Amino acid sequence: MKRYLLLLLMLGLPPTAALARAEYKIVTASERGTYIQIGRDLAKFVAEPADINLEVLPSKGSADNVARLRDEAGVKFALVQSDVYQAFLDQAASGNRAAGRIIRPLRVVMPLYNEEIYFVVRADSPLNYIHEIKDKKLSIGPVGSGTALSATTLYRLMFEQPLPESNATYVSNEEALIRLTTDKSVDVAVIVAGQPAKLFADMKPEARQFIKLLKLDDKARESKRAVETYYPAAIRPSSYPNWITEEVPTLTVKAFLVTYDYNLEHTTRYLNAFADSLCRNFDTLQSQGHAKWKEVKLELPALGKGWSYYPPMERAMRNCIAQQGAGAPAGLRQSRPAGPAARSCTQQEKVMGLCGS
Numbered sequence: 158m159k160r161y162l163l164l165l166l167m168l169g170l171p172p173t174a175a176l177a178r179a180e181y182k183i184v185t186a187s188e189r190g191t192y193i194q195i196g197r198d199l200a201k202f203v204a205e206p207a208d209i210n211l212e213v214l215p216s217k218g219s220a221d222n223v224a225r226l227r228d229e230a231g232v233k234f235a236l237v238q239s240d241v242y243q244a245f246l247d248q249a250a251s252g253n254r255a256a257g258r259i260i261r262p263l264r265v266v267m268p269l270y271n272e273e274i275y276f277v278v279r280a281d282s283p284l285n286y287i288h289e290i291k292d293k294k295l296s297i298g299p300v301g302s303g304t305a306l307s308a309t310t311l312y313r314l315m316f317e318q319p320l321p322e323s324n325a326t327y328v329s330n331e332e333a334l335i336r337l338t339t340d341k342s343v344d345v346a347v348i349v350a351g352q353p354a355k356l357f358a359d360m361k362p363e364a365r366q367f368i369k370l371l372k373l374d375d376k377a378r379e380s381k382r383a384v385e386t387y388y389p390a391a392i393r394p395s396s397y398p399n400w401i402t403e404e405v406p407t408l409t410v411k412a413f414l415v416t417y418d419y420n421l422e423h424t425t426r427y428l429n430a431f432a433d434s435l436c437r438n439f440d441t442l443q444s445q446g447h448a449k450w451k452e453v454k455l456e457l458p459a460l461g462k463g464w465s466y467y468p469p470m471e472r473a474m475r476n477c478i479a480q481q482g483a484g485a486p487a488g489l490r491q492s493r494p495a496g497p498a499a500r501s502c503t504q505q506e507k508v509m510g511l512c513g514s
Contacts, residue, residue: 179209179427183234184222186303187330188215189359191272191351191449192236192412198446199234199414202438207430218349219303220244226417227259233419233428238272238303238349239411240310240386246463262418264467265460266432267474270351270452271409273392274307276371277346279337284345287371287407288379291316293344296326296333304330307387307410308347309504314386315379319504330356338367345371349410351449353396362399373406383408396448416467425469432470436477455481 183199186192196213204211214232216222222235223245242263248256278284284293295312297320298304305327312320326343328336333346350356373389374380390409394401419425435442442450457466457474 180231181209181233182212182214182231184214184216184225184232185236186216186218189356191354191447194447195236195449198442198450202441202446203435204431206438207434209427209431217299217301220306221301223263224259226263226415233416235415237413237415238307239413241303241306242413244306264416264418264465266414266416266467266470267457269412269414270449271388271390272349272351272412273390274408274410275348277337277348277368278344278371280365280367280369284371286374288315288374288377290345294324294326294342295320296328296336296343296346299329300327304347304349307349311383311387314382352392353448357397357400360400364400370401370405373408418467429469429473432473433477436474
């Protein structure tokens with residue numbers, strides 16, 4: 158031990174500082190969602206080798222994560238849906254000062270994977286397709302969740318009008334399924350989660366008697382409006398063998414790992430170490446982490462207008478990728494602006510937690 162301390166002193170490193178580990182937090186989503194599992198993978202396979210104790214926190218979802226990353230002490234990372242990030246940028250550009258204060262200092266670490274959007278109805282529902290949800294009672298996740306923003310944005314895109322507040326229920330995914338199948342106060346539960354999502358993967362075969370998924374009809378004009386912003390995809394039976402027997406076409410939204418524009422040398426040093434560890438342990442994430450990691454590419458593609466990488470982590474990542482001989486980054490499609498915000502509190506501002514700011 159004495160030799161170790163002597164070596165630290167020779168290198169000019171205070172022994173206490175050299176032995177310290179950073180204590181950081183990452184905000185994710187619900188306990189049974191995919192985000193929290195991705196956060197746990199980052200804590201175990203990336204943060205730990207970088208000398209960071211990364212506490213994985215549940216949250217209401219993406220919009221809540223954006224605000225907590227901006228204001229909550231110790232939160233250094235957040236998992237955020239691309240449409241939520243873009244919505245904050247659009248609100249800021251339209252003059253919403255609260256949105257601007259929150260989003261402008263945020264920076265992208267890297268894009269992750271696409272999250273599937275599930276439209277769940279009762280097994281005996283006459284509905285079969287996503288574009289048939291107009292005028293139905295929808296559960297769209299808690300206020301502040303990415304699900305709420307995705308659901309309301311999709312509704313507005315498909316039907317060219319807002320989801321009526323009288324038809325919107327803001328509850329958790331679990332509560333939504335209960336209301337859907339018991340008191341039937343909900344006709345459709347909209348849930349955003351990367352497959353396989355624990356909420357559905359834990360279901361028993363009997364679930365088929367109670368709930369089913371709506372399909373995307375790519376020929377419907379409402380669907381064509383939706384895919385101008387979101388991505389077509391499929392929910393696979395291999396993800397939920399106890400529940401579905403064939404692929405269900407649906408829509409997806411991109412997930413991002415996001416941080417803040419930090420300038421303290423101590424913080425930057427640890428975040429650089431995190432970025433380098435993320436690159437060097439990427440194969441471990443794909444082999445031992447959640448199945449969604451297999452869909453992630455180790456690359457930093459061009460971002461849309463208003464989006465920026467965090468420069469120190471970007472440099473660390475690009476240097477590591479170059480050393481590993483990774484291929485050139487590909488382009489990334491972004492959500493289109495949603496247009497100017499009204500002066501009163503809109504439904505979008507409500508689900509983003511901007512009302513009363």
